[in-house]
Amino acid sequence: MSQPRKIAAITIASRVAEERRTQLGTEVGYQVGLKKEADVEMETEGRTSILFCTTGVILQRLIKEKSMSRYTHIIIDEIHERDIEIDMLLIIIRRMLAKNSPNTKIVLMSATMDVSFFSQYFQIPLGAGKIFYPPSVDLAMTPSNFKIKEYYLDNFKNVMRTVKDLVNVEEPGITDELYQFAKMIVLICLRQQIEADKEGSKNAVILVFLPGLHEIECFHAKLLQMFDENSYKNLGINLEISVMHSVLSMEEQRKNFAHSNNPKIILATNIAESGVTIPRVTHVIDFCLTKYQATAKGAQISSLILDWSSKQNCKQRAGRCGRVCDGTVVRMVPIEFYNKKMKEYPAPEMCRIGLESVILKI
Numbered sequence: 001m002s003q004p005r006k007i008a009a010i011t012i013a014s015r016v017a018e019e020r021r022t023q024l025g026t027e028v029g030y031q032v033g034l035k036k037e038a039d040v041e042m043e044t045e046g047r048t049s050i051l052f053c054t055t056g057v058i059l060q061r062l063i064k065e066k067s068m069s070r071y072t073h074i075i076i077d078e079i080h081e082r083d084i085e086i087d088m089l090l091i092i093i094r095r096m097l098a099k100n101s102p103n104t105k106i107v108l109m110s111a112t113m114d115v116s117f118f119s120q121y122f123q124i125p126l127g128a129g130k131i132f133y134p135p136s137v138d139l140a141m142t143p144s145n146f147k148i149k150e151y152y153l154d155n156f157k158n159v160m161r162t163v164k165d166l167v168n169v170e171e172p173g174i175t176d177e178l179y180q181f182a183k184m185i186v187l188i189c190l191r192q193q194i195e196a197d198k199e200g201s202k203n204a205v206i207l208v209f210l211p212g213l214h215e216i217e218c219f220h221a222k223l224l225q226m227f228d229e230n231s232y233k234n235l236g237i238n239l240e241i242s243v244m245h246s247v248l249s250m251e252e253q254r255k256n257f258a259h260s261n262n263p264k265i266i267l268a269t270n271i272a273e274s275g276v277t278i279p280r281v282t283h284v285i286d287f288c289l290t291k292y293q294a295t296a297k298g299a300q301i302s303s304l305i306l307d308w309s310s311k312q313n314c315k316q317r318a319g320r321c322g323r324v325c326d327g328t329v330v331r332m333v334p335i336e337f338y339n340k341k342m343k344e345y346p347a348p349e350m351c352r353i354g355l356e357s358v359i360l361k362i
């Protein structure tokens with residue numbers, strides 16, 4: 001099974017090994033980059049029956065082996081992200097299904113995927129004008145008992161001047177006024193949780209999505225300034241503030257999943273958007289921004305672009321709460337902008353950056 005991010009592959013492998021009551025690296029293993037927790041001999045003999053890996057790992061394996069015949073099933077999760085590795089992997093898989101690996105079962109998964117788009121891509125002509133479309137399975141047949149309430153900047157007009165003072169929809173970014181308002185939202189969420197459930201609030205988690213490391217450091221400093229030692233005592237609790245981004249080591253990232261007896265605020269990039277489940281997330285605060293690599297027209301190298309997220313990304317972020325208790329999502333944009341102006345799906349990475357790495361792999 002492939003995941004786009006290392007932390008997702010490792011945490012899911014650990015969870016599955018625990019539930020199957022087996023040691024990680026034997027029957028269940030993982031491989032992310034150069035780090036591997038799986039017995040090579042056992043995998044060769046078929047005793048490592050489940051391997052979790054990043055998309056890049058399975059892509060390199062198929063390029064090297066030129067066949068999928070050694071795998072009974074290949075499961076690709078979070079395919080809605082449409083990064084360059086996922087798209088190239090789907091191209092190779094479709095070719096191998098028709099060429100030399102017809103018995104391998106392919107499962108494509110995502111909570112927000114466009115099912116008809118991928119079904120048409122993997123259609124099989126049967127002759128006489130008939131076409132077979134791969135079937136889809138909706139696993140959300142049983143609705144959750146937990147509710148998720150969604151709020152936008154418009155819902156807080158009674159506590160601020162105008163939405164325009166906080167967000168300029170024409171220029172993606174976070175103003176100092178929006179940072180200050182977000183601090184107030186964090187404090188409201190904390191007090192709301194404490195008043196609603198004295199005991200349950202002790203391990204509640206507020207997950208804040210920011211576009212990059214610079215924004216995380218900026219908001220982190222502002223939160224620390226607000227929650228000084230006296231504020232902690234006024235709340236009657238010990239508050240933990242942590243961060244989650246790709247620059248952190250894997251061990252540091254995994255600390256965010258550990259159980260805590262104190263409420264926690266996690267400042268994260270889109271690394272926490274999909275494929276991971278942080279226990280007890282009660283509130284999600286989403287700035288609805290993202291950073292991605294793109295090559296400007298006529299340029300030779302790509303650069304990091306700050307832009308508004310797609311609705312699909314925002315739905316994935318909202319799904320981090322409401323897992324084990326009711327949740328609240330606060331999107332830091334006007335509701336009209338979200339409904340009418342934000343893109344439904346992110347642009348495929350192949351349309352944004354140079355294709356040198358793809359050409360070399362081909």
